Amino acid sequence: MSHADPQLGAGGIGAGSSPPFPRVDVRFSHPGRVYEAGEWVTVEYLIDGLAAERPRAFERSALWYTEGKGEEDLGIHSFERFATSETIDPMVPEGTFAFQLPTSPLSYEGVIVKIRWCIRLRIFFESGRDHVSEHVFTVGRVPPSRFP
Amino acid sequence: MHHAQKTIRRNPFATRYVASARLTPRDADGVILDLAALVVRLGANGGSGAIVGAHGTGKSTLMSHLADAVAAGHRPVWRTRMSNRGDTIAVIDSIRSAPRDALVCIDSWELLGPAGRIVARWLAGRFGVGLLVTAHRETGIPTLFRCRGSRHLLGALVSQLPGHDEWFGTTIVPDDLDAADVKAGGDMRRAFDLLYDRFEQARSSEVS
Numbered sequence: 001m002s003h004a005d006p007q008l009g010a011g012g013i014g015a016g017s018s019p020p021f022p023r024v025d026v027r028f029s030h031p032g033r034v035y036e037a038g039e040w041v042t043v044e045y046l047i048d049g050l051a052a053e054r055p056r057a058f059e060r061s062a063l064w065y066t067e068g069k070g071e072e073d074l075g076i077h078s079f080e081r082f083a084t085s086e087t088i089d090p091m092v093p094e095g096t097f098a099f100q101l102p103t104s105p106l107s108y109e110g111v112i113v114k115i116r117w118c119i120r121l122r123i124f125f126e127s128g129r130d131h132v133s134e135h136v137f138t139v140g141r142v143p144p145s146r147f148p
Numbered sequence: 149m150h151h152a153q154k155t156i157r158r159n160p161f162a163t164r165y166v167a168s169a170r171l172t173p174r175d176a177d178g179v180i181l182d183l184a185a186l187v188v189r190l191g192a193n194g195g196s197g198a199i200v201g202a203h204g205t206g207k208s209t210l211m212s213h214l215a216d217a218v219a220a221g222h223r224p225v226w227r228t229r230m231s232n233r234g235d236t237i238a239v240i241d242s243i244r245s246a247p248r249d250a251l252v253c254i255d256s257w258e259l260l261g262p263a264g265r266i267v268a269r270w271l272a273g274r275f276g277v278g279l280l281v282t283a284h285r286e287t288g289i290p291t292l293f294r295c296r297g298s299r300h301l302l303g304a305l306v307s308q309l310p311g312h313d314e315w316f317g318t319t320i321v322p323d324d325l326d327a328a329d330v331k332a333g334g335d336m337r338r339a340f341d342l343l344y345d346r347f348e349q350a351r352s353s354e355v356s
Binding site for chain 1: 157158159161162163164340341344348349351352
């Protein structure tokens, strides 16, 4: 079973059956999570509620995606996967990682389409289920469009 | 390190949230479908079935979830989608290369064309492969389920969208669903499109 919940606020949208899904808390290095293109982003994360289940893999990535009515687009900017206990243990339940942003695309809050950057953390459990959390941040300062 | 961030305007009617795999398959009354029962019925139909209904009534959603349920039962599942007639060869190849007893899912069966449909059915019989197809009308393959859009279904689907309790009753109200349902004429995809715009419009008013 896969549990994918976009976390667009500072907290997390976790739902769950039994056992409960973990809560993922993320802290960004800049106030308001606003960055300039080309800038370095540092992220600290803390995963709470893992006691009941052991992860068999952990992924952390930075990506952008479009959100709107039509076909969606997505670009993976950085991706790391940890799939052995030796590599997972130092990364879970807490860790820090950093990456440098590209020059584009910039975040955009349009009416028909939006471009969003986010941090995605994904935990695969030994039971077969997995949990995804996404944490949005802003790249650039493109003004939002308004509904006509 | 900082927690605070500006508010992100998530539109719950964006493709990201209303894509087939995200929604729970339901009937016209908004009741969640019993996938296990449908899998049993598929077997009783000889391993093949058609999901029939007008555009935007949940055929692809049901196919996606039903395919997952069949795969969970360890029956091989091949998934294909007809976007245009040019995909015919790829779909035929899928049927030919699928293992015996596999289920080949073909979304938009009509796009295969008359000749393509005959060849697909003949090959499926020849290689012992089941077909699960979506179509707008009867296909000759036993109908597994008839999808139909309704105001009840729209309400049920909307109730499962992210953050529902935060925006329903304020940014989107029941009258908006009524209007979208009437204008879309039972096409849930069209209704989601209309509600996407309504959401943007309402949010814009809230901000100003």
